[in-house]
Amino acid sequence: MSDAPHILTLKIDDQDVSAVEGQTILAVARENGIAVPTLCFLKGLSPVGACRLCLVEIKGVPKLLPACVTRAAEGMEVTTDSPRLREYRRTILELLFAERNHVCSICVSNNNCELQSLARAQGLTHVRVPYRHPRLGVDATHSRFSADHNRCILCARCVRVCDEIEGAHTWDIMGRGIDCRVITDMNQPWGQSDTCTSCGKCVHVCPTGTLTEKGVAAAEMKKRQQFLPYLTAMREERE
Amino acid sequence: MPPIPKKVDPPSADKRWRMVDNTMRKHGYRPDALIESLHTMQECFGYLEEPGLRYVAQALRLPLSKVYGVATFYHFFTLKPKGRHTCVVCMGTACYIKGAQNILDEIEHKYGVKPGETTKDDALSVLTARCIGSCGLAAAVVVDGAIAGKVSAKQTLDLIEKAVAS
Amino acid sequence: MTPEELRELAARRREELQEFKYRLNVCLAAGCQSCHGDSVYKALKAEVESRKLEGVQVRGVGCLSLCAEGPLVQVEPDNLLYQRVRAEDAPELIESMYGKPLKRLACPTDAPFFAAQKQIVLENSGRIDPESLEDYLAADGYEGLMRALTEMTPAEVIAEMTTSGLRGRGGGGFPTGLKWSTVAKSKGAKKFVICNGDEGDPGAFMDRSVLESDPHRVIEGMIIAGYAVGASHGYAYIRAEYPLAVKRIQNAIKQATKVGLLGEGICGTGFGFTIEVRLGAGAFVCGEETALIASIEGKRGQPRPRPPFPAESGLWGYPTLINNVETFANVPPILRNGGAWFAGMGTEKSKGTKVFALAGRVKNTGLIEVPMGITLRKIIFDIGGGIPDGKKFKAVQTGGPSGGCIPEEHLDMPVDYDSLAKVGSIMGSGGMIVMDETSCMVDVAKYFMEFCKSESCGKCVPCRAGTDQMHGLLSKICAGEATMDDLALLEHLCEVVKNTSLCGLGQTAPNPVLSTLRYFRHEYLAHIQEKRCPAGVCKIKAAAEVHA
Ligand SMILES: Cc1cc2nc3c(=O)[nH]c(=O)nc-3n(C[C@H](O)[C@H](O)[C@H](O)COP(=O)(O)O)c2cc1C
Ligand code: SF4
Ligand code: FES
């Protein structure tokens, strides 16, 4: 790693930008003040490319690629915003809203929800696909936190922060396809988990009102994620 | 929490756990032994019971939620015991085109069970498969492990009746 | 063993085989076993023993192709094929060997079903005992490997593969030589070879048949690949739903290891290679290469974004070569006969042959191998014998849940990767399902969407939630409850899911809908506007009932 980092130049939305080799398109865009919507991505956690909101067009590449995992390359010409991308992003958000029950007005995370603010930013006014109205439970067995599965978007941030940062791997996802659900340990009540350290990291990385602190009124739950880049930076330092 | 013992003991003295142990040992108790071990467990016990999943998780030093996540991802694995007899109806394309749906409907009509369910008396479990590789003989069903090809709904019901009576 | 010793083994078996004047080859592959081929085998064996006949061998073999007419028995030296043989027929069949052929059970092998086929991958299928290494050796088995190891450098092996023009038989049609050379060039402390035997297309059984009828061929292909790319360990990932295939490949690995065809210093050279079997567990998505890798690592079979491709970073982060069963099965004959020989067959861009599992509403169902470029019409009407019961042909489905339905108007098109793509389908792994007028195309689209929905891994949003929504809309159309707005929404979702999903499953899930919409839009409209299912498959409540 002694070699000086290799510098690349590329174009994002017609803007000439430079990148360090290995940087993702998303990182370069953000450094240059270009907004790309993301949901499953969270700085400090391994990127998974699952929500597909950050898809961008790259000249000469027939497929759309996720900015959060795709590395910048010399001479790349990236488009992060186009009518087509906007339409796709809106549809993906609609699919998320219809998948579970996202009733913002009664949610503790109202106005502090990443799904909600993305919908606003993308100009989503109504949902065309039919609501599925699943009846999923609320797990209130933990002494300090609760999990409302009706609001989960399966971004797996909780799974990743618990595994990668806390090292407990209490959370994972069970089932598959539309039946996926986040679970603690052997799909047992959170409060009875053998491995949960009650650190609360999962609560603060959860982008919606799924994982929250108990005793918080509607629209009161504020999430604090600043610990994450700090913790990761410290770990990198130690390695 | 008490410290995790170096050597974990199987959930019971049942000899079948030795088979599961064998599989785990053969793979050096590495994380990638998980799916193979679950296969052995299901073969030995007919399904994956929770204490067994916990045991495998500990022996392979894997997070509990990960083991549960894997066990529920793969449809070949079942966490519920099956009935004394099983009828698997192939729902692959060839069989579907040749009336597999009708076979399922008739079974439900007679026994009151849908795919994935077991009759109340535990006599019969009805399952579906995604192509059992006998498409040349569609529609195909497997009753208690024996494949029968080119069957109609009526023939399937007869096969089930014979199996359940035996 | 050295090549000389192996060749001696082969020569000895050839002699042994010649000692039998008569041979009864009984198909014991899955198809015939499911109509009691094994009891025929036992009856014939008992009959030969009780009569104390000399020079007669009863042998269990792999698939004899015409599964629909099983159990099949082939009698040598006259090469007569008998169909629908029952255990009670054993005495008569034995007597017929010394007298006149048994007309009652004869299966005409000069029929187009057999005559129009060209067998490379299936050359040994039904002709050797799949559980015998010596039988495989006697049929020139492992000659390709010996040639590669003793006469060629890895680069020369790859060049031979490139010359052959072989393209991946797992569905994508990626040039095999190019893939091998990429893995060969990738740097890694270790490399792996994976054989993709997950065969998830729900209406296809080619790979199963190859594994059951000629397992050594796949192993030979994997070892050659290992030599070419510089890997020393391989995994054969096989569906757990195929117990016989698993048993046969395990047996073959054991035999090959015993004679030093696997392990250290293969054939007395410095090259070593081992193979381990891993079982799939009922997840179609595990046919996708990054999901398959996750599954071998013991994880949930969820794909990850590519790049990096497995060729650079695959199993445990090492460069990994993944090929399909049939792709590997093509390798030994290419090495034996040369790439140019292989390139002499097929069309300009699609070389060699393709194995198809012909099934559905067609007279002769079974496993066929045809040269690339043959027309669909020839396959369905000559080889397949047309549609039974005087019904009318409607469509042929290729490529399974990732493919499409091809109507009558395109039947004269040659079967190759590019032509199939042009009409909105894909070659796929080789499932070919014929449909007649009794099939409703909307119902078929719904069937495949239900499949994709329940096989979606759930990781990415468009596939997880989109397939569920599309399935809901298709169900609504089938029930006669949909509006034209629903159809428009369906088409929109098709576009979004196709373009935004993470892996091939989601990206191709809309294909069956898109292709049926392209050719059979009138059937959709009949359901929506006239509340009527033209094929009479969908149960639509009469309009009066709905409003009552
Ligand atoms: C959803 C999905 C399912 C697949 N299933 C299979 C399969 O069952 N068998 C297979 O060989 N390839 C399958 N593939 C293709 C593989 O990912 C891969 O391309 C192939 O194994 C490469 O081998 P080949 O180059 O020899 O074709 C599948 C791909 C996708 C996206
Ligand atoms: S496209 Fe479907 S199967 Fe593939 S990663 Fe996305 S959810 Fe999983
Ligand atoms: S943020 Fe990139 S795919 Fe979710």
Ligand code: FES
């Ligand atoms: S579709 Fe039923 S066996 Fe293949």
